[in-house]
Amino acid sequence: MWTHAFGFTALPHLGGFLGWFFTRKEVPTWFESLKKPTWRPPNKVFPIAWTTLYTSMGYASYLVWKDLDGFTSKAAVPLGLYGAQLALNWAWTPIFFGAHRLKLALIDIVGLYGLVLATMHSWYPINKTATLLMLPYLAWLTLATSLTYCIWRDNPTKEEKKE
Template sequence: MQMNSGLALAGFVLAALAAASSGVVFRPGAWYLTLRKPGWTPRPWVFPVVWTPLYIAIALSGWLAWRETGLFVLPFAAYGVQLLLNAGWSAVFFGLHRPDLALGEIVLLWLSILATIVGFAPVSAAAAWLLVPYLAWVTVAALLNATVWRLNADTLARV
């Protein structure tokens, strides 16, 4: 059982790294620098400092829930969806330069994180609580996404 548990943990870490890799591929770049942003926009160095422990928590959360019950369908469907949406946001916002579509995508991400928390809670309180900072950060990111879109809607509509 211990070897299976270690392999499962490695699998959850790899899944989180796969989601994180989108942020490495689709970076802010020159386009993002030209956009108007609110004064409360975090400095660029904040993002990796925040995201690194969040991805670790996402992996640990999945692993803890898995240890309790295995891959029970509904909560892990939400878990998989949130990983896919997490990976997709950078591609939509930075890759496609579409803050409008990215806002819709991040709302779905937020909902899928919440669904994962709700699904994990009865099985592992620790797994559920590990995702709460992730939900909080995605809330901030969604507000930033919405504000950037609003501040730049006139320019973005012409592109």
């Protein structure tokens, strides 16, 4: 059974790694040219935070999967919500860093925030520990959403400047 725990725990890291790998050159170039709020954490904090959060959310998803006896019909909503939020999580990096679409990244992260709340709500009756393991992720998303909003607001595109 440890292979399942490892697989679920490792899964979120896959999309996180791919997002970083394909956009890593944008941080020292494009990202550093943007106006950012003074309260933004240093760049070196982000990989540490995301490694911890991906591990926590992945293990939490394993706990829910285990308590629902695998991918049964009972697991469709709780694990479907988890999968949907994971997809939006993985999409944010290429949207923000790859495509430089700040407004779309903001829309993505607001939707992500809502899906994380829905995931936690669906998990609570199944496994309270799994739900609690998602709290640091929700806290970090609060910061990340605020940061995304401020960067979008303070760095209007040419089209937004015309409006």
